[in-house]
Amino acid sequence: MIEELFPDSVVAVESYGDDGADQAPLHPGEEAVVARSVDKRRREFTAVRTCARRAMEKLGVPPQPVLPGERGAPRWPDGLLGSMTHCDGYRAAALVRATDLASLGIDAEPHGPLPDGVLRSVALPDEQERLALLATRLPAVHWDRLLFSAKESVYKAWFPLTGMWLGFEEADIEIHPDHGTEPSGRFRARLLVPGPVVGARRLGHFDGRWIVRQGLVTTAVTVHHA
Incomplete structure (x- = not known):
């Protein structure tokens, strides 16, 4: 998967x-x-x-x-x-x-809702608004859990490049569903703090992909060389 x-x-x-x-x-x-x-x-x-x-x-x-x-x-x-x-x-x-790559990160979570109160601690207000809109389109997806997983993957790709902590509030993630037969898609994490320098460029965002299958939500981030 x-x-x-x-x-x-x-x-x-x-x-x-x-x-x-x-x-x-x-x-x-x-x-x-x-x-x-x-x-x-x-x-x-x-x-x-x-x-x-x-x-x-x-x-x-x-x-x-x-x-x-x-x-x-x-x-x-x-x-x-x-x-x-x-x-x-x-x-x-x-x-x-x-x-072949500068960094990568993966995360897997059970596909279920986050515990009460957790979303407010991991999601920015704009992210919460976007999740609410996504829920009206594809209510079968637990978008809060997907966002949490995406942020975990972003951190795992970030840390080897920086050696620094990245808080949940320091990346603004926008999730985009595909139009296939099962829930999947892409996401972009806009970094709200100075990003790592890869080659000669400072990164302003990380890109990733996600899929929901077999009771799991899995996310992955890849960072390419300049």
Whole structure:
């Protein structure tokens, strides 16, 4: 599913279920990270890294550990960029060679409404107005959850380029549905703070894609080289 949101240069691996049957062993450094974690956290950590190592293999890179770095962002092998996500019953990793993209970000969420009060804390007033309009056109989509997921993907693409925090209120996202048989489309995140410099240009926005399928909403952002 998530590979449909990326250009061909990106390799994505995803898996479903939570029984752990398809999980590869952790490397010693990874094992140390979750040595005292509860079982659920350990399963999620292991499963998403299994996806990451399978993606490495598809790129012709020997499988290597993926340790958390600053703010928990994954540290990828030299020459690779990537992003990971997991939620109940789903996990995915997307990788690309650093020569092909400047950055990327992915997120998956259960396709249901956000808890009460959360939308007001993550959405700008203009975003809330646009979501209300979208809800009149396609009421089957939980647009609040989609916006939240898009902002998560934007942050995951932003942080490797800047090493800085990006608040929910620092990107204004406009969502555009396609006209296909299932809910999908694109979005643009207008950065409300100075964007990262990629090559010789300072970015003013990030572009992404989204899809709703199998009870999930998934979003992806790609940042191209100048």
